[in-house]
Amino acid sequence: MPDTSEPVSAAKTKLSPADLRTRKGATPIVCLTAYATPMARIIDPVADLILVGDSLGMVVYGFETTVPVTLEMMLRHGEAVVRGAKHACVILDLPFGTYQESPRQAFRSAARALAEAGVAGVKIEGGETMAETVRFLVERGVPVLGHIGLQPQSANTMGGFRAQGRSEQDQARILADARAVAAAGAFALVVEGVTESLARAVTDAVEIPTIGIGASSHCDGQILVTDDVIGLFTDFKPRFVKRYAELAPQIARAVEAYADDVRSRRFPAPEHTYGAGKK
Ligand code: KIV
Numbered sequence: 001m002p003d004t005s006e007p008v009s010a011a012k013t014k015l016s017p018a019d020l021r022t023r024k025g026a027t028p029i030v031c032l033t034a035y036a037t038p039m040a041r042i043i044d045p046v047a048d049l050i051l052v053g054d055s056l057g058m059v060v061y062g063f064e065t066t067v068p069v070t071l072e073m074m075l076r077h078g079e080a081v082v083r084g085a086k087h088a089c090v091i092l093d094l095p096f097g098t099y100q101e102s103p104r105q106a107f108r109s110a111a112r113a114l115a116e117a118g119v120a121g122v123k124i125e126g127g128e129t130m131a132e133t134v135r136f137l138v139e140r141g142v143p144v145l146g147h148i149g150l151q152p153q154s155a156n157t158m159g160g161f162r163a164q165g166r167s168e169q170d171q172a173r174i175l176a177d178a179r180a181v182a183a184a185g186a187f188a189l190v191v192e193g194v195t196e197s198l199a200r201a202v203t204d205a206v207e208i209p210t211i212g213i214g215a216s217s218h219c220d221g222q223i224l225v226t227d228d229v230i231g232l233f234t235d236f237k238p239r240f241v242k243r244y245a246e247l248a249p250q251i252a253r254a255v256e257a258y259a260d261d262v263r264s265r266r267f268p269a270p271e272h273t274y275g276a277g278k279k
Contacts, residue, residue, distance in 0.1 A: 007205050015048055015089040017121045017143035017187040024209045025050075029188070029221025031211055032229070035060050035077045039226060040084025047088040049211075051123065051145075051223060052078045054093040054153070058235070059227045066152050069095040071109055078117030091145050092119040098152040103136030110142040123190065125151040127177020131184040138185035146181035148202075149174055149215065150193030161238075163214065165198040174198060175205055182206035190223060191215040193240075214240030 031049040034040040035056045043050060056077055057069035071094070078092040081177045092113045099106035110122045119196050121143030124130055134144045166169045174194060181189060191202055193214040200218035201209045214220030224241060227233035231246035261267035261276075 014087060017089060017091075017145075020049060020089055021187040021208060023194065024220055028219075029211060030208055031221055031223035032226045033059075033223070034081045034084070034226060037080045037084035039083040040088075040090075043226060044088050045083045048221070049223075050085050050088045051082060052081050052088050052090065052092040052117075052119065053123075053225065054095045055225050057095075059233045065155055067096045067156070071095060071098045071112065075112060075117045078113060078119050080088045082118040089121075090119045091121050091123050092117055092144075093123045096188055099133060100130075105142055106133045106137055107142070110144075114142065119143060120201075121187070123147055125153050126181075127174070128180040131180040132165045134181055134184035134186050144184075144186045145188050145190060145211075146178075147188040147190040148177040149191050149198075150180060152192075161193070163193045163195065165194040168210070171195075171201070172216060173196050175201055178202045178206050178210075188221075191211050191219060214238060255278060 020029060021247060029048045031051060032043050032047045033051045033053040033055060034043060035052060040050055052068045052074060054066040054074065056073070057063040057066040060160065061069070061073075063069070074092055075093055078090070082090050082168070094106065094109050094113065098109040106124065113119050113122050122137070123135065123145040125147040127148045134146060137144050149162065151158065152161065155161055165174050175198070177190070178189060184209060187255035188209045189202075189206060189210055190211045190213060191199055194202070196216035197217060199212055199215040203218050203220060211221040211223050213223050225233065228237065228241040229244050231243045231248055234248045237243070
């Protein structure tokens with residue numbers, strides 16, 4: 001008798017950036033973030049792409065922006081996520097200051113991501129100005145996920161975390177960004193915080209899949225920060241986030257119950273206690 005106890009996901013093959021590239025206009029690509037092995041294991045059966053996002057700076061480390069995140073932090077979280085992902089394609093964000101200086105700097109950072117963390121590719125923020133870097137990486141064997149529109153690493157020069165593409169000039173710039181990054185060889189493109197009409201125009205303009213975040217349904221896939229989806233990160237909730245669970249209050253209730261039990265000596269009970277002659 002075949003063993004039918006295996007979860008369906010275990011039978012699935014590992015997805016590569018090239019597999020995702022072929023999903024343009026097909027079934028929407030499901031993307032989520034993870035920063036550690038347990039979360040990667042939970043979302044791996046349903047996600048096509050797991051992003052080790054530099055959002056971990058805000059979500060895990062409590063920074064106000066993603067700017068202070070280092071490559072060392074990303075590599076350690078990256079390798080933890082890779083250990084938990086059997087099926088999804090794992091991509092790692094290159095953090096601020098580790099790729100903008102030159103294509104060579106970007107290659108050194110990306111090579112560490114692939115070799116040390118074992119991820120399948122890297123994500124870099126930027127449009128036309130980063131196209132040369134995208135080409136340099138792809139020609140040297142590094143799959144690149146682009147990221148245009150709202151770019152959190154540039155919040156200091158973009159005037160904060162604001163939706164992009166409201167003026168005609170901005171729309172033309174973002175469309176040019178999308179075309180440049182796609183032409184440079186990116187396998188897919190994250191489009192963040194743009195109006196619905198611009199998202200549609202970008203998706204129509206490029207031959208690679210677009211992955212939206214705050215970019216309407218006119219994209220070839222969607223990504224959200226998992227901690228937003230499950231209500232674990234509660235500092236703020238962007239308009240584009242849909243919560244599917246409220247874990248923060250559940251955790252608060254669980255630890256309150258534990259604290260009550262400890263203070264009233266209800267925990268540990270006999271079943272949690274080792275005694276002579278007991279196993
Ligand atoms: O850092 C991140 O998590 C991202 C997103 C696109 C979710 O860049």
